[in-house]
Amino acid sequence: MGLSVKVKPTLAEATDLLEKAFRGRNLAVVIGTCRVDYEGRASSTLESGERILVVKEDGSVLVHRPTGYEPVNWQPPKCLMTVRRDEGGVIVTASRAQPKETVAIEFSDISLAVTGNLADSGEFALHVTELQMKQAMLTAPDLVEPGLKPIQQEKSLGEAGFTDIFAEDRNGNLVVVEIKRNAATKDAVTQLQRYLDTLRKRINRPIRGIIAAPELRKSAQPMLDSLRLEFVAVAPEKCFSALKSRKDMKLSQFLA
Amino acid sequence: MGLSVKVKPTLAEATDLLEKAFRGRNLAVVIGTCRVDYEGRASSTLESGERILVVKEDGSVLVHRPTGYEPVNWQPPKCLMTVRRDEGGVIVTASRAQPKETVAIEFSDISLAVTGNLADSGEFALHVTELQMKQAMLTAPDLVEPGLKPIQQEKSLGEAGFTDIFAEDRNGNLVVVEIKRNAATKDAVTQLQRYLDTLRKRINRPIRGIIAAPELRKSAQPMLDSLRLEFVAVAPEKCFSALKSRKDMKLSQFLA
DNA sequence: ACGTCGATCTCGAAC
DNA sequence: GTTCGAGGTCGACGT
Numbered sequence: 001m002g003l004s005v006k007v008k009p010t011l012a013e014a015t016d017l018l019e020k021a022f023r024g025r026n027l028a029v030v031i032g033t034c035r036v037d038y039e040g041r042a043s044s045t046l047e048s049g050e051r052i053l054v055v056k057e058d059g060s061v062l063v064h065r066p067t068g069y070e071p072v073n074w075q076p077p078k079c080l081m082t083v084r085r086d087e088g089g090v091i092v093t094a095s096r097a098q099p100k101e102t103v104a105i106e107f108s109d110i111s112l113a114v115t116g117n118l119a120d121s122g123e124f125a126l127h128v129t130e131l132q133m134k135q136a137m138l139t140a141p142d143l144v145e146p147g148l149k150p151i152q153q154e155k156s157l158g159e160a161g162f163t164d165i166f167a168e169d170r171n172g173n174l175v176v177v178e179i180k181r182n183a184a185t186k187d188a189v190t191q192l193q194r195y196l197d198t199l200r201k202r203i204n205r206p207i208r209g210i211i212a213a214p215e216l217r218k219s220a221q222p223m224l225d226s227l228r229l230e231f232v233a234v235a236p237e238k239c240f241s242a243l244k245s246r247k248d249m250k251l252s253q254f255l256a
Numbered sequence: 257m258g259l260s261v262k263v264k265p266t267l268a269e270a271t272d273l274l275e276k277a278f279r280g281r282n283l284a285v286v287i288g289t290c291r292v293d294y295e296g297r298a299s300s301t302l303e304s305g306e307r308i309l310v311v312k313e314d315g316s317v318l319v320h321r322p323t324g325y326e327p328v329n330w331q332p333p334k335c336l337m338t339v340r341r342d343e344g345g346v347i348v349t350a351s352r353a354q355p356k357e358t359v360a361i362e363f364s365d366i367s368l369a370v371t372g373n374l375a376d377s378g379e380f381a382l383h384v385t386e387l388q389m390k391q392a393m394l395t396a397p398d399l400v401e402p403g404l405k406p407i408q409q410e411k412s413l414g415e416a417g418f419t420d421i422f423a424e425d426r427n428g429n430l431v432v433v434e435i436k437r438n439a440a441t442k443d444a445v446t447q448l449q450r451y452l453d454t455l456r457k458r459i460n461r462p463i464r465g466i467i468a469a470p471e472l473r474k475s476a477q478p479m480l481d482s483l484r485l486e487f488v489a490v491a492p493e494k495c496f497s498a499l500k501s502r503k504d505m506k507l508s509q510f511l512a
Numbered sequence: 513a514c515g516t517c518g519a520t521c522t523c524g525a526a527c
Numbered sequence: 528g529t530t531c532g533a534g535g536t537c538g539a540c541g542t
Contacts, residue, residue, distance in 0.1 A: 001367045041520040049376030058323040066374035067314040111257045118322035120305030127299045297535040
């Protein structure tokens with residue numbers, strides 16, 4: 001892996017190490033006392049404290065406090081990195097042009113500086129996404145309702161967007177199915193209604209609107225009822241099983 | 257700061273170090289070769305590669321690949337951490353109960369293990385948020401339109417939510433202002449329309465709906481027009497200036 | 513606890 | 528390049 005690790009480096013040593021890392025587009029991890037300023041889409045200041053700085057090989061920057069999932073300051077990939085010694089400190093800056101923004105981290109003390117390259121080609125796979133739920137319902141429409149026949153996926157409705165599934169039911173009614181991977185909110189109801197409004201202007205046939213999701217938020221029920229829309233509970237796990245049981249799909253599409 | 261740093265520890269040493277760190281709710285940073293499995297709201301697998309693991313003092317967990325702003329796997333604060341040796345590896349798990357989910361990181365090789373406590377009480381301040389834009393428009397309603405008189409901020413509309421600003425215009429019409437810090441989308445239009453629908457059922461007076469944002473997405477324009485809503489461009493910087501010029505506000509409210 | 517909404521959202525895909 | 532919607536979104540605030 002080839003990491004360079006310096007415990008309690010002088011500020012000069014740390015500057016040197018970071019300088020080399022930034023030039024070589026290497027990973028850098030620094031733990032030390034710093035303050036941070038950000039200026040760009042918004043602006044922020046962070047007073048002095050002990051934090052972890054991570055600069056990645058693609059120029060992403062993360063400043064993490066000792067608690068919390070999110071970085072307190074950050075910068076997305078492709079930043080231009082600089083480092084320089086200043087009176088009593090080391091200043092690391094990360095800038096990008098679009099949008100124009102800069103994060104400046106000023107270390108007054110550094111406990112640990114690590115640089116190096118990581119080799120990571122391992123494949124990442126996330127299972128049972130909304131797309132996969134749609135695929136499952138397209139290949140097994142019974143998950144929504146017996147006798148449902150998909151006509152089209154993602155029917156375009158111009159300004160109103162796209163329906164998830166456009167189908168026809170047992171009785172020849174058109175059906176718009178709006179899929180949510182998580183509990184459907186009022187916004188899902190609004191969205192479905194928007195599709196129906198648009199479609200009903202175009203097509204003079206009965207059209208039903210169905211929300212297919214693992215759950216319907218209680219707050220969305222009144223709106224659903226008053227708009228005469230329907231809700232069908234579809235568990236992601238069921239979709240997973242439905243996909244798994246299809247022999248015509250490669251397992252690798254949704255399994256590791 | 258008191259960091260324990262082990263370069264190229266044996267798996268047994270690393271297990272020991274992590275065990276102590278987790279027990280003492282200390283920070284732990286590990287760089288090494290691992291694979292990761294996640295099971296919970298969704299599920300995922302990540303094949304072997306070199307990554308950075310950060311376990312924070314509050315039980316947040318981050319697994320970072322060498323590129324990208326986002327962690328590839330993670331866990332929010334308050335996780336229960338465990339570590340154990342296994343044939344040929346060290347397995348770290350982070351679990352939480354609500355929702356039930358677990359991340360398991362299996363290291364086959366560890367290049368660096370760091371544990372310790374960070375002292376960080378530095379204050380963080382972010383300037384010009386949506387809240388501050390609202391404050392600015394409340395103290396300087398001319399930012400929206402000459403003669404606008406705020407009646408109420410955050411008028412509750414029950415199930416429909418809250419309006420940002422509820423006001424009266426020069427001509428005695430009621431006005432609902434929906435503020436967005438970023439470019440307003442169709443969702444913003446929908447949201448505003450929902451507020452108006454609710455209000456018009458309650459109040460038999462002309463009510464205008466205005467979206468105040470730095471920009472209106474092109475895709476939202478047709479919907480805005482057809483619903484007879486209005487858009488006013490309000491730059492965050494103008495709001496910042498408006499706040500700064502108010503002598504009756506403490507600068508400290510929105511400056512570091 | 514659940515629901516709603518903003519975010520320096522980030523990310524990816526479509527246009 | 529911009530625009531748009533999704534996210535294991537997270538996090539904050541309110542009920």
